[in-house]
Amino acid sequence: MEKLLNEDVTKQVKEYLNPMKSNVKMVLFTQEDPCNTCQETKQLLSEVSELTDKLTLVEKDLNADASDAEKYGITLTPSFVMLDENDDYQGVKFNGIPAGHEINSFLSALMDMSGIDFGLADTIGSSLDNLETPVNIKVFVTLSCPHCPGAVSNAHRLAMSHPNIESEMIEAQTFGEISQKFNVSGVPKIVINDTHELVGNQPIQEYLKTIEAL
């Protein structure tokens, strides 16, 4: 099969992931046809996991492995979560293939999950200390959107910073129905707990303000 990542990109990705600290596991859910981009997503994740021994890929089927899917709240395919070195789910999920510009939020999440300090502790300070309600952050993207990976990374970093926060990238073209449900026609669009909306690559403070106001 032809490779998805060409030689140059392979080299870039390898260098990028070189500083990864601890092991990360990706759990990918696909299903039999019809599944738009399941094959490609599987191929991308497997090509990337071959570039570092810190990364493993586990493949699941949405229907055959329904209990796993439920554990991570997976309802769409392709969809994958990242687990830390203890196999703990920290709320970091990608729905759809992280190609195009979105490769950047994918790589940055791998680095963050491996324990590289993403330097948010000061910014977040004590603002999430009293957070008790579960928070779900959806970030709708297109693969041609250069401002989107920043928005996704912010959301994923918040998820990694607090057990109550879960964050998911949603590739709007693969998942047209849910995008329409949330009236997405401009990206990045950030939807918090299905009700509060932010548009554009907002600084992390804007996420925090919205979460605090929930």
Add this chain to the structure above:
Amino acid sequence: MFDFAVESQSEQSIFDQQKHFDFAVIGGGPAGMNAALYAIRKGLSVAVFSLEIGGQLHNTSEVDNYIGIEHTTGGQLSESFHHHVLELGVPIKTGHMVTKLEKPDDFHITLDNGDVYTAQTVLYATGGAPRKLGVKGEDEFANKGVSYCTTCDAPFFKNEHVIVAGGGNSAAESVVDLAAWASKITVVHRSQWRADQIILDQFKDINDLTIHLETQILEIFGDTKMRGVRVLDKTTQEERVIEADGMFVEIGNIPKSKLLDGLVEMNEQHEIIVNRDQETSLEGLYAAGDVTTQPYKQIIISAAEGAVAALAATQYLMHHKK
């Protein structure tokens, strides 16, 4: 098939150790990045503070007018600027907005997380944000059909009818980019084309393209999303309605000069007034690129202004270095 636009990463840890710089650059677009390149090669201690790297380069797909590079994309050009500057070891702080710039003695640069850095000279190169039409319905339907980023949002208008508002290069490029997605494109512009002929020449391959010049948009209407616009034909003075599923507004930029309100001289459009050395009216503070009064907002011009600012700051520091 998919492509993969991997971006370089900046090492952030230096900012824990170093808080003062000879030359601090605010803004990581063409102006800021080229300034950083020139400054570090001159031996200055330099840092870049920018929400993201590349600036408006990310809003443009094709770039065909940067000498020496016959054809590239905004994303690729941004990445090559970024890579070049990182290779030279310039620390770049991304992910944060600069929220305050003061000059009690040295310049104090405050970030949105409260961190403060100081510098003896500063380049302000924050570029511009898309100009709005300023008509009824624009805010209501923003991201509900009305968009300011063609590369980001064109895929949402597959097989739909979209309007492009504007008549400069970015509007013309928007038309060309949208042709791959939309089934019908209508251009509405209040005067005549100002775009390069070489871009307009590409229109001949576009199927369903209608152009209304001398036509002003009066209002955007819709329900849960935008449904169309009401326009005034300036030649006949007649008003009419154009129904459409979306609209891309490409009518230029407004300078992001707010942080300098009251600190430096600006013109009526809030562009920062600079001299040939890119000096503002405040000693040690330089400005370059789209945020200045320079009328031709282009990548190469912004980059060149950044270089001038860095060289001028080097001269200044030679005589004033503390």
